Amino acid sequence: MTTQPPLPMIRPKLTALARQKLPCSSRKISKSQLIKEKDDVDHYLEVNFKGLSKEEVAAYRNSYKKNVCVDMLRDGYHKSFTELFALMEQWDAMREAARVRSLFWLQKPLEEQPDKLDHFYHYLTRAEDAERKESFEDVYNNLYALACYFNNSEDKWVRNHFYKRCFKIAQLIKIDSGKKEAEAHMHMGLLYEEDGQLLEAAEHYEAFHQLTQGRIWKDETGCFLNLLACESLLRTYRLLSDKMLENKEYKQAIKILIKASEIAKEGSDKKMEGEACYYLGLAHLAAEEYDIALTVLDTYCKISTDLEDDLSLGRAYEAIAKVLQSQGEMTEAIKYLEKVVKIARNNFQSLDFVKSSTMLGDIYNEKGHYKKASECFQQAFDATLELISMPLMDETKVHYGIAKAHQMMLTVNNYIESADLTSLNSLLSWKERRGDIEPDPVTEEFRGSTVEGVSQNSEHLEELNRFPGDQKNQT
Incomplete structure (x- = not known):
């Protein structure tokens, strides 16, 4: 406007x-007039202000x-x-x-x-x-x-x-066949939307959309009113669905987002249609309807690919990775997240790079691939330095520290299991300097086979640690 x-x-x-x-009057008085002599001033007043009307x-x-x-x-x-x-x-x-x-x-x-x-x-x-x-x-x-x-x-x-x-x-x-009425509904919708009254805003936007269907009306900027109606409705429906998802009203949220998706198709704007699919897919994910979520998000992938929109494609891959992670398909989730990391790096999207690297690190950490997890968390932490975001920096720092601790724990466990002189010397050297501990090349080959043993040993150690306390309680 x-x-x-x-x-x-x-x-x-x-x-x-x-x-x-x-x-603030634009009328200017010359300097010479302001410094007139007394006689001139008196004459001016007599001529100009004698007999003023009411x-x-x-x-x-x-x-x-x-x-x-x-x-x-x-x-x-x-x-x-x-x-x-x-x-x-x-x-x-x-x-x-x-x-x-x-x-x-x-x-x-x-x-x-x-x-x-x-x-x-x-x-x-x-x-x-x-x-x-x-x-x-x-x-x-x-x-x-x-x-x-x-x-x-x-x-x-x-x-x-x-x-x-x-x-x-x-x-x-x-x-005017209802054009002014349509514009008035748009303005009222905006008024209610800014005031946070989303249901009232949706009612006016729906009326706006209905009045502009099949019309080629444009606003003063040359934008089609029907397209504006679709965009306004999608925005309002998404805000409404966000509140519904917060309240765990998944069916209502999915219902309104399906309606938004249908309106987006009518608008003949592929980018808008893809956005609608994205939010609908996230709603199905929240409702744990994973197969439907994957189908909807795959549509978003195809639209983003056709539009050659890398950033949208990265969002689609990230959402699909979340679905796969929820299904326990970690290997497939890793493939998609690696694509997201690559897209974010190529497009200099530091925040997306941090998020995807952190997700990737979490999966590697869960699978016991602590070295890869450390690398992912480290690159996420390095990227936060560019963003200058202290909360995000602290969060990635904690993730990185946990992964490094797991990596060191596994290496120490391998040295202990080896029980030879070289391993003992490495452990003693590490205890003196308390820095990174280098994995033994021989034991490193068998790391994958010992991950499960480490977790079992950890559970056993927890039982032993609780034992003395239990004895005290019994006494």
């Missing part, structure tokens, strides 16, 4: 006079805000005055509430913002004129222009007020 360009304002007499005394006195005495209101009433725009007065009261109430809460609000008082007052006068009076003539399309256009003008972080509440006015007026427009 774009802000309207500045208008050549046609001001009534009182407002035009009042505008001249504003600090209007001129009021224009210089009253505030600019009051002059605007007086002009509205004098020119017969009573509805515009009532609406502006209500907005000004709400404006002051919001400032007072911010002051009571001891909040520092940078918004200036309305009387100190003459440009905004000018826009109120210009568009509200034109909208009132159009309404008297029952030219509802002109009413809509003027109110929408005000909504665009106030579309900023400070004045969103004013924008929302005019969005609601536009929505009511759009219901009365019958000559």
Whole structure:
């Protein structure tokens, strides 16, 4: 949505006079005029200010805000005055509430913002004129222009007020086949979405989508309204499904995401269709429907491949790896994660690289391949240095430390099982320096066969460690 360009304002007499005394007035007084001698000043005052009318006195005495209101009433725009007065009261109430809460609000008082007052006068009076003539399309256009003008972080509440006015007026427009009504639903959906009322937003977006089906309407930027409707619905449905998944309402989440997927296909946008498949696949994964999840995610893979979108393909591979990992298919999961790592490295996606490397390290660590796990965690940790994220750095550091400890534990166990002089000397040397311990080349070959033994020995050691405590408890 774009802000309207500045208008050549046609001001009534009182407002035009009042505008001249504003600090921000464009009227310039020459330096020579300011330093006139006393006689010249007296003559100037006598000529220019002798016999001022009541209007001129009021224009210089009253505030600019009051002059605007007086002009509205004098020119017969009573509805515009009532609406502006209500907005000004709400404006002051919001400032007072911010002051009571001891909040520092940078918004200036309305009387100190003459440009905004000018826009109120210009568009509200034109909208009132159009309404008297029952030219509802002109009413809509003027109110929408005000909504665009106030579309900023400070004045969103004013924008929302005019969005609601536009929505009511759009219901009365019958000559455009419903285009204005569709736009009004879009704006109302945005209003509710920003306010976190997703169900209400979805209702308006659904109406927006229904009105634009089969139409080639475009907005002021040239974008098709039907495509905007599809995108808005998908975004809202995804946010709703996220809340449902948090509450473990898997069936409802899957149902709404299937609906989103159907709408995405209608939009004829392959990237949007792929995104819908991605979130639907994750929902099936959360519901432990692994086979369906793989089917849906495979569709996402094909779409990403056709679009030659490496980043989307990496997301698809990562999601498939999670499904395979949940099914216990670790070997297949590793293959997909290695593809993700390669894609992330080639596209300089450091965060994706860290995530995929960590997942890969977890699988290797679980399988007992501690050396590979250490390598994965180390490259993840090195990548966090580029991101300068301390929490992520600490997390990968812990993963790396655990994998290194497992790797050292396995090597020490191999030396102990060897029970020869060379192994004993290596253990003694390691105890003195407490650094990395190099694996024995002979025992390293049999590492895979000893992983299970290590876990059994660990369980046995835990029983022995608990034994003395049990004895104390018994005594």
